[in-house]
Amino acid sequence: MTGNEERPSVRLRQMIDGYQVSQAIHVAATLGIADLLRDGRRGAAQLASETATHPRALYRLLRALASVGVLHEDSDEQFALTELGECLRSDAAEPQGEWARFIGRPYHWETWGRLLNSIQTGENSFSDVHEGMRVWDWRAIQPEESAIFDAAMMGISRSVAQHVLAAYDFGQYGTVADIGGGNGLFLAAVLAKNPSTRGINFDQPHVVNRAGAIFEAAGVADRSESVGGSFFDGVPSGADAYVLKAVLHDWDDDDCVRILQSVRAACGAGKLLVIELVLGEPNIEPRPKFSDLNMLVMLGGRERTAAQWRALFESAGFQLTAVVPSAGGPSVIEGSALR
Numbered sequence: 001m002t003g004n005e006e007r008p009s010v011r012l013r014q015m016i017d018g019y020q021v022s023q024a025i026h027v028a029a030t031l032g033i034a035d036l037l038r039d040g041r042r043g044a045a046q047l048a049s050e051t052a053t054h055p056r057a058l059y060r061l062l063r064a065l066a067s068v069g070v071l072h073e074d075s076d077e078q079f080a081l082t083e084l085g086e087c088l089r090s091d092a093a094e095p096q097g098e099w100a101r102f103i104g105r106p107y108h109w110e111t112w113g114r115l116l117n118s119i120q121t122g123e124n125s126f127s128d129v130h131e132g133m134r135v136w137d138w139r140a141i142q143p144e145e146s147a148i149f150d151a152a153m154m155g156i157s158r159s160v161a162q163h164v165l166a167a168y169d170f171g172q173y174g175t176v177a178d179i180g181g182g183n184g185l186f187l188a189a190v191l192a193k194n195p196s197t198r199g200i201n202f203d204q205p206h207v208v209n210r211a212g213a214i215f216e217a218a219g220v221a222d223r224s225e226s227v228g229g230s231f232f233d234g235v236p237s238g239a240d241a242y243v244l245k246a247v248l249h250d251w252d253d254d255d256c257v258r259i260l261q262s263v264r265a266a267c268g269a270g271k272l273l274v275i276e277l278v279l280g281e282p283n284i285e286p287r288p289k290f291s292d293l294n295m296l297v298m299l300g301g302r303e304r305t306a307a308q309w310r311a312l313f314e315s316a317g318f319q320l321t322a323v324v325p326s327a328g329g330p331s332v333i334e335g336s337a338l339r
Helices: 008-016 018-031 044-051 055-067 097-103 106-112 115-121 125-129 135-140 143-167 185-193 211-218 253-267 286-298 306-315
Strands: 071-073 078-081 175-179 198-203 224-228 241-245 271-276 318-325 331-337
Touching: 008 018, 018 055, 018 097, 044 055, 055 071, 097 106, 097 143, 106 125, 106 286, 115 125, 115 286, 125 286, 135 143, 143 185, 175 185, 185 198, 185 211, 185 224, 185 241, 211 224, 241 253, 253 271, 253 306, 271 306, 306 318, 306 331
Parallel strands: 175 198, 175 241, 198 224, 241 271
Antiparallel strands: 071 078, 271 331, 318 331
């Protein structure tokens, strides 16, 4: 690093222009550049012919990405993946390509562009733009956007599952219920690692219907079941542990208490396992704090500190018993029912 790059004004300018990098990565992910470079270096003209793009414009994109370390450019204008770029491959161990594809979608971009409105009003900007609709309801009538979002969440779930399962022992529970478990990817990972554990995947009926194929592929279909419903109305009873992964940060405190009360009514002596980012001390750990802004503009939800999780648990009849961090970011926030 040169002295010029260490100047505060230069570092700040890099942050200001950060949207340019994210958009460039988004375009490369949308075009599938990383998969096309899987087997080795290639030139922009060849890649352009396979992506229906303008050769020199694509070269300019790839050159820019090489300047920030996502690609490597050789002296003959051939490009290869770097360690960062490998993470954009669809078969990466912790894939980021689908997330990059998602964050550049126009509706997501437009909503973040109204961050000032959310800061001024305290309201989520997505609903303001879309006449009061929640983003979940909007995606339900936008099949292409729903598919892109689901693919992004699957990539994240694979990464989260890997780190959370390394940090927390789910094998201590006979039956695990994943509340708001979506297509069952996380629960399938839990069951695959713990062959004595059974699972219940609970979500809206049109969502859990997609879980069967994932359970079959993971070899856990005989130990899993899918149940459709709304967690505001009630959840299945009889499980030893109730998981809420990346669910509660979508909601404000009042709605979170309603969801947790549904779990409390069903869990008996079972454990509550909330898997979320936890806001840390001031001046460090930007990821949960920027995720908190995303919750504000997109959903009206929030990320929370450990103390805020403790208070939320107690409001719904649980006692927070442990916060177990994982290497990937999210923590397992464990609770037991208050007597």
